Amino acid sequence: MQNAKLDPIDRKILAELQSDGRMTNVELAKRVGISAPPCLRRVRTLEEAGFIKGYHAEVDARELGFEVQVFAMVGLASQAEADLVAFEERCKDWPLVRECHMLNGEIDFILKCVAPDLSSFQSFLTGELTSAPNVASVRTSLVIRVAKDTPGVPFDVIEDRLAQTA
Numbered sequence: 001m002q003n004a005k006l007d008p009i010d011r012k013i014l015a016e017l018q019s020d021g022r023m024t025n026v027e028l029a030k031r032v033g034i035s036a037p038p039c040l041r042r043v044r045t046l047e048e049a050g051f052i053k054g055y056h057a058e059v060d061a062r063e064l065g066f067e068v069q070v071f072a073m074v075g076l077a078s079q080a081e082a083d084l085v086a087f088e089e090r091c092k093d094w095p096l097v098r099e100c101h102m103l104n105g106e107i108d109f110i111l112k113c114v115a116p117d118l119s120s121f122q123s124f125l126t127g128e129l130t131s132a133p134n135v136a137s138v139r140t141s142l143v144i145r146v147a148k149d150t151p152g153v154p155f156d157v158i159e160d161r162l163a164q165t166a
Helices: 008-019 025-032 036-048 081-093 118-129 155-165
Strands: 068-076 097-102 109-115 135-142
Touching (some): 008 036
Antiparallel strands (some): 068 109
């Protein structure tokens, strides 16, 4: 388990930053119960080790004019590694595709897409996605509403698991 390298203070730092990445180092240090200088050193170490991949603002897509959110289930004609990688690289170039996950099972990839309106998404779907090399099938589902959208990991589950093994 990768997080076994982390002590409880490191995990608390990660949990706090995941919850609010904009807090000051002084506030973070206070929340995790250490002074500011060692807290900053720990944060830098967690960044360098790859536990912290970045800091992002959560923006409201609808407020910015992206009214449509769609999940596209993509089946490829070939699942050879070179073909899988080629599709993943193509997805990185499509601005409407916000997430791309390779799956095990009936579909090869699921894409989370956003668009200003249905006609924009339809243009992307027919002009780019379905006509892309190696794409055999695409099924789409329009998001009606979002009940939960929580990024990151549940740190309480990690702590419970570690407590059981101790």
